[in-house]
Amino acid sequence: xxxxxxxxxxxxxxxxxxxxxxxxxxxxxxxxxxxxxxxxxxxxxxxxxxxxxxxxxxxxxxxxxxxxxxxxxxxxxxxxxxxxxxxxxxxxxxxxxxxxxxxxxxxxxxxxxxxxxxxxxxxxxxxxxxxxxxxxxxxxxxxxxxxxxxxxxxxxxxxxxxxxxxxxxxxxxxxxxxxxxxxxxxxxxxxxxxxxxxxxxxxxxxxxxxxxxxxxxxxxxxxxxxxxxxxxxxxxxxxxxxxxxxxxxxxxxxxxxxxxxxxxxxxxxxxxxxxxxxxxxxxxxxxxxxxxxxxxxxxxxxxxxxxxxxxxxxxxxxxxxxxxxxxxxxxxxxxxxxx
Amino acid sequence: xxxxxxxxxxxxxxxxxxxxxxxxxxxxxxxxxxxxxxxxxxxxxxxxxxxxxxxxxxxxxxxxxxxxxxxxxxxxxxxxxxxxxxxxxxxxxxxxxxxxxxxxxxxxxxxxxxxxxxxxxxxxxxxxxxxxxxxxxxxxxxxxxxxxxxxxxxxxxxxxxxxxxxxxxxxxxxxxxxxxxxxxxxxxxxxxxxxxxxxxxxxxxxxxxxxxxxxxxxxxxxxxxxxxxxxxxxxxxxxxxxxxxxxxxxxxxxxxxxxxxxxxxxxxxxxxxxxxxxxxxxxxxxxxxxx
Numbered sequence: 027x028x029x030x031x032x033x034x035x036x037x038x039x040x041x042x043x044x045x046x047x048x049x050x051x052x053x054x055x056x057x058x059x060x061x062x063x064x065x066x067x068x069x070x071x072x073x074x075x076x077x078x079x080x081x082x083x084x085x086x087x088x089x090x091x092x093x094x095x096x097x098x099x100x101x102x103x104x105x106x107x108x109x110x111x112x113x114x115x116x117x118x119x120x121x122x123x124x125x126x127x128x129x130x131x132x133x134x135x136x137x138x139x140x141x142x143x144x145x146x147x148x149x150x151x152x153x154x155x156x157x158x159x160x161x162x163x164x165x166x167x168x169x170x171x172x173x174x175x176x177x178x179x180x181x182x183x184x185x186x187x188x189x190x191x192x193x194x195x196x197x198x199x200x201x202x203x204x205x206x207x208x209x210x211x212x213x214x215x216x217x218x219x220x221x222x223x224x225x226x227x228x229x230x231x232x233x234x235x236x237x238x239x240x241x242x243x244x245x246x247x248x249x250x251x252x253x254x255x256x257x258x259x260x261x262x263x264x265x266x267x268x269x270x271x272x273x274x275x276x277x278x279x280x281x282x283x284x285x286x287x288x289x290x291x292x293x294x295x296x297x298x299x300x301x302x303x304x305x306x307x308x309x310x311x312x313x314x315x316x317x318x319x320x321x322x323x324x325x326x327x328x329x330x331x332x333x334x335x336x337x338x339x340x341x342x343x344x345x346x347x348x349x350x351x352x353x354x355x356x357x358x359x360x361x362x363x364x365x
Numbered sequence: 366x367x368x369x370x371x372x373x374x375x376x377x378x379x380x381x382x383x384x385x386x387x388x389x390x391x392x393x394x395x396x397x398x399x400x401x402x403x404x405x406x407x408x409x410x411x412x413x414x415x416x417x418x419x420x421x422x423x424x425x426x427x428x429x430x431x432x433x434x435x436x437x438x439x440x441x442x443x444x445x446x447x448x449x450x451x452x453x454x455x456x457x458x459x460x461x462x463x464x465x466x467x468x469x470x471x472x473x474x475x476x477x478x479x480x481x482x483x484x485x486x487x488x489x490x491x492x493x494x495x496x497x498x499x500x501x502x503x504x505x506x507x508x509x510x511x512x513x514x515x516x517x518x519x520x521x522x523x524x525x526x527x528x529x530x531x532x533x534x535x536x537x538x539x540x541x542x543x544x545x546x547x548x549x550x551x552x553x554x555x556x557x558x559x560x561x562x563x564x565x566x567x568x569x570x571x572x573x574x575x576x577x578x579x580x581x582x583x584x585x586x587x588x589x590x591x592x593x594x595x596x597x598x599x600x601x602x603x604x605x606x607x608x609x610x611x612x613x614x615x616x617x618x619x620x621x622x623x624x625x626x627x628x629x630x631x632x633x634x635x636x637x638x639x640x641x642x643x644x645x646x647x648x649x650x651x652x653x654x655x656x
Contacts, residue, residue, distance in 0.1 A: 049493065049496075050501075053494070053498060057506065057509065058509055058513055061514040068513070171585075171638075172635050172638040172639035173635050174589045174592060174631060176593060176596055176612065177612060177627070177628075177635065180631070184620075188621070188622050188624075196620065300500070300502070304502025304504050304505030305502050305503070308593050308597070311597065322505060323508070326509060329512060331513075334512065338509050341502045341505050
């Protein structure tokens with residue numbers, strides 16, 4: 027019965043996504059198109075002749091009317107065809123497709139680390155409410171909220187690469203002389219695992235360590251604070267006191283408590299994941315990660331208009347999908363949610 | 366982007382622990398936040414005035430020197446005095462962030478009050494657009510806006526306003542929806558108050574509390590955002606004495622050991638963000654005490 031209801035919910039939510047994705051496409055178009063003037067001038071530079079500008083306009087399609095451009099972008103986006111990137115000359119969707127797995131890998135590992143650190147410290151703090159250890163966790167997480175990720179990454183680089191030489195140089199997912207796995211997805215750790223290449227895996231994990239720690243430690247802060255407050259609420263709930271009165275062992279109570287406290291954390295994790303697809307830009311740049319976010323940053327600096335448009339759309343679309351997954355997870359982990 | 370939750374900070378005890386009826390609005394977090402902000406603002410005028418180096422005065426002979434008595438925070442690769450520039454930066458960082466977030470607040474609150482109070486189709490439409498705008502990663506949206514609209518400071522302000530307006534819109538709308546159902550609004554309508562006066566005198570003052578808290582959070586994030594843009598070379602350009610742009614200059618020095626060129630600007634950036642987080646935490650606590 028419940029499984030059927032979940033299936034219906036999924037179907038309804040998928041249908042509902044059509045207008046949302048339509049909205050994402052529309053906002054992408056108007057934000058990127060109407061923010062400034064004709065991007066052809068940006069691309070051509072200050073000293074371009076009218077002929078060059080006209081040529082670029084024809085290439086990126088800005089010689090047509092706004093309405094026509096919107097229809098073109100809309101039909102392109104539906105077919106995932108965003109035209110050619112001006113600076114690489116490849117179809118934008120190919121460029122992004124090749125780099126997205128690396129970004130997703132970085133974000134997923136960072137989020138996993140953030141969840142491990144955040145949930146454990148949050149539960150720890152909630153169980154020691156008001157004690158010194160609780161206050162220490164709180165002060166730490168509050169301070170971490172203020173640290174810019176790109177600066178934190180540079181500090182880690184200085185300490186672990188320059189001073190201690192534990193970490194490899196910030197040259198991307200692998201150094202040039204590292205054993206590299208066969209390129210399947212473009213995400214080095216994942217590829218090493220798929221191709222069962224332990225030497226490449228070791229190198230890939232080494233290169234991923236600093237960027238993942240940079241993002242993971244900073245992400246742990248909001249996760250820890252939310253877990254703590256959610257856990258405090260649960261610990262005071264009647265059912266927990268009833269469980270205690272029944273004489274349940276502490277470990278069992280803790281398991282129940284953590285499970286009941288998790289739903290808001292799952293929502294937060296979803297929000298973080300979708301933000302990070304683009305938010306990882308700065309960390310990717312520092313470690314030359316070579317993912318989609320860094321590609322977008324380069325495109326933005328070079329005014330590569332089709333590439334910018336495509337990435338803004340893809341990032342928006344990914345977050346719409348992530349929210350869908352979060353909603354479904356919510357139903358799965360919290361039986362109290364009515365369908 | 367962080368959303369408004371109920372932040373809790375260890376400093377709370379002293380203010381909240383007092384007996385009932387002791388409506389102390391000042392708490393340690395609030396005082397510390399305000400003190401740090403005042404320090405940064407005053408320092409941004411005082412330190413460059415007293416310093417023997419200008420914030421835009423290169424001195425190639427002294428390039429890349431470590432912290433010493435003559436250069437407290439060392440010098441960067443063009444011989445800029447890092448100490449002077451780091452202290453000068455709040456004039457740029459805080460001003461742009463305040464302008465952008467403030468503009469977003471005004472736009473968001475205006476639209477939010479309208480959307481919440483009328484509850485019509487237009488309000489619903491505005492809300493859906495805000496939803497969609499919020500589903501884009503903030504950093505990418507801001508980057509794209511500034512890069513396409515033109516690489517200058519005014520556009521950074523507009524970009525900050527654009528990404529912050531939906532946050533304020535949703536916040537104020539949900540408050541207005543609750544408030545408009547309350548008796549005193551009914552009474553005010555019955556007394557014949559025109560809508561304008563109703564909104565200004567009765568709805569808005571009661572809805573603004575969480576907006577102030579969010580303003581602090583948004584300021585903190587806004588400073589990080591604009592420094593992040595500058596770090597990518599978007600918005601504010603090298604050699605402007607601005608924290609993100611200074612970290613960009615110092616970035617390449619980190620892997621060769623000259624840590625001071627990037628670490629000090631980032632430290633001040635973090636202090637500024639910390640100050641605004643403290644401020645919003647303090648305001649939140651004060652609101653709880655006064656309730």
